[in-house]
Amino acid sequence: MPPDALNGELEPTIYRFILRHSWRDQIVVLGVTAASLPFYYYSLDLPKTIVNEAILGKEFPQKWWFGLVLDQIPYLMALCGLFLALVFINGGFKYAINVLQNRTGERMLRRLRFSLYSRLIRFPLGHFKKVSSGEIIPMITSEVEPLGGFIGESFALPAFQGGQLLTLLSFMFIQDPVLGAAAVAFYPLQGYVIPRLQRKVNQLGKRRVRTVRVLADRVNESTAGICEIRTNDAARWQMAQIAKILGTIYDIRYEIFQRKFFIKFLNNFINQLTPFFFYSIGGYLVITGELSAGALVAVLAAYKDLASPWKELLDFYQRKEDSRIKYDQIIEQFAPDGMLEARLQLGEGEASLVGELAATNLTLVEDEQDRVVDGVTFSVPAGTHVAVIGTSGSGKIELAMLLARLVAPSNGRVTVGGADLATMPLGIIGRRIGYAGATPHLFAVSLRENLWYGLKSKPVRDTATTEDGVRRRQARLAEARRAGNIDLDPDADWVDYAAAGVANEAELIERTVEVLRVVDLEEDVYALGLRGRLDPERQAKAAEGLLHARFALAERLKAEKITHLVEPFDPERYNQNASVAENLLFGTPMSPAFEFDALPSNAYFLEVLDKAGLREDLINMGAQVAETMIELFAGLPPEHEFFEQFSFISANDLPEYQAILGRIAKSGRDSLREEDRRRLLALPLKLIATRHRLGLIDEAMQQRIVEARRIFARDLPDYARNQIAFFDIGSYNPAATLQDNLLFGKIAYGEAEAATRIPALIAEVVKGLELRHIVVAVGLDFNVGTGGGRLSMAQRQKAALARALLKRPDLLILNEAASALDGTAQVKVVRGIRRLCEGKTVVWVLQRAGLARNFDHVLVMSDGRIVEKGPPGELERSGTLYKTLVAAE
């Protein structure tokens, strides 16, 4: 059930938008507002009764409601009680109205943002070249924010405040027409002058919004072009540009403030004039006896109340104008020409795209006259593998985008099996066509989710298990519907196994590994997996397998006679290749308190050192390390890279340590402050005997550290039990990487063979025990970072290829999709994908023409046209562009 915000166009004005989507809510708010007014009126009238009848009255006892007869004091108290009740009722109404109108406002804001986003993803691709994200993002995020507030109050506020105002005025007129007239005497003036002044302010506001957008755009540009700014020494130029825009914004804002404060001044002045009439005229009337003192008190009280709604109304008028302008401006930006039709965006269909692929007179005109693709006509039978080659600028890139319906043709059409792509919903195109471009985008989630992105057309399996969970989800989706948002559960499982041709997750992982092999990414993912971690409780079987491999690996090391390359963890022995901290902890920290850097300030750790009598010795050792570091590094400039690569002490901290050593030399170690001692203690903890070779950890010290290790584990308090994963040969360590779990020890420093032989041996053992898919599965959990930044360009391309292949498309379109791979990898990947896609139609735009040789059919493009086409064998003759392009490599 697609919500109407997905289908409908945006309403041209904000009031149409409000009325269309929230008229029910608005009526409710208005109803409550209307109901509140009689109470309000009565609360105004009551003070008069209290003063005139209860306080100054003479006739007692008096008859009151329900035949109640009361004396003066009880009567006064009864009226005051009534007054209190009215205060409470009025406050209650105000509260209810506020809640209602703000809820409406928030829902409408949500709706607006959602419609803007759903339109954004329908923009024609070319539009993204013209507008930058720097301009669009603030429109959806911050600029619409005030609109929500306005929408909520759009009817309720004028009704409520206007109603109050009218109530107050009618009350005053009833008390005394002259006073009433005096109260409103200046309203026409204010009502005429203020909007005129306001109009100019609004225009400035409009300009301000536009200028701030330009600022956002420039800032965005600067972050993207940071390399260019630095390498061209363009900082001054950029700064000057920004300063100019900031200057414009300053000018605009300054003018706005000036005008705004003038309007305020005018308003205040006029408002203060009115009491002048009250005191003079009203006072005169009381003295002459034409008006009761009680009435004057009530009128004055009412007048005090009058200021607030009047001011609110004027403010509202300003906000209304602001919002109207903002809405217009935003709407304007979200209606570019050539947007994908809404019904195609979410439309579905079960059709397949098997059949002859044909382009007829396909033309793409850019910038009004540039015929990038010019009358391309071709057809290939289903299952043909087509290579498209041509020089850059030949239109081959655009042709592929037209074939994938990423871009709408200016003329002509693309058909598959006779069906026109132009009228097909994305529900068919996105599922049946696989596409990968040269610079694919990966989302900042795990590699697995990226690869399975093409299988997530809609939720397929419910994940809410508890009754409570189901209820919460239903409530969430119902609210989404009320705000016109899409009502699909993002927390459900969206991965459609059937789309990948498998039955369950395990099979899908298997299938993913297969595809990874085809795109030459499996090795990389395996390597990522070795650096990853897994939870032995959730994946007990995998952990058990890896544990098994740990022993197998140890056996292999023995068999190969290379046990000296890995020093295993032995609870009874000091590990020469591990740091002092690791030797003490003899485990992997699982909480920040036990991270190696945090140990010098960890109370329990210090307690253990004291028990083992190690603290002072380690601090002493720290002083020696500091001395060596100062000796080695003090002569280097602070920015020297040795600091980062080799030093225990950063360049910034070096003087601090020099000072500490100075204090020791002067007045001994006992004079050190607690903080100094902590600093010194931190140093030896990082020492690795074989690597640093400082000769500070002798046999006896090693024994004592092993002893301290024993104390550490023995006395560990309960709260810290789950903060360290101890090294235990018999159990899987959840905090350590897969590789560390397999090694269960440290690769020896300075063994020439270790770097090549150990990984090879691990790979062998893992393969032999059939655990490779487990490692790869862990590698799939790797988070690829923003835009896939933690992967290389080649890896990103491979991932995108795998993503396109996993959904088993009928038609695969690859747009220079392997261009970042090295030569041999490209050949391998082309061959692998062609084999995998046997029987499917493949169109591959190649950067290297030579690869076209193996394809069934070749299209050679030049200047937007197809100049040669046919099987590569036929084109392989002298004089063809094909021959030239292939030879050019």
Added chain:
Amino acid sequence: MSLKEEVELLQRIPFFAQIEPAKLKLLAFTSERVGFDPGQVLFKKGDMGDAAYIIIEGEAEVLVDTAGGAAVVATLGKNAFVGEIAILCDVPRTATVRAKDRVVALRIAKELFMRLVTEFPQMAIAIMRELAHRLEMTNQRLREALSRTT
């Protein structure tokens, strides 16, 4: 062997003899100690050189290709400095060096070495002196050889 001993070792090598101990200590600290099992090569003839080695323990053989296969032309023992030409100028390795028994060597990476040289001019001077000395030796040998032939 600790850092201190490594420094003493370095001092015994003509290249480094003139350099003050503190700098040698830095060189030793920033260099890696590498162990080679018997038969393993330290570097192969024709490879681009990325490091020089100082043998700390064990013996290594220098191999040169001859018509009858590889032949051992020299054996290097403790304190030998090998592969230094490759880190001073960009030429491929002129011979293969292989561990005869278990060899432990200090591996001085080219990058590191060059950086130290630029950082500490006295090191450059010491190296210049050593090279000039070697050149003089070669010239002398050449003169002797020439005088023998004539």
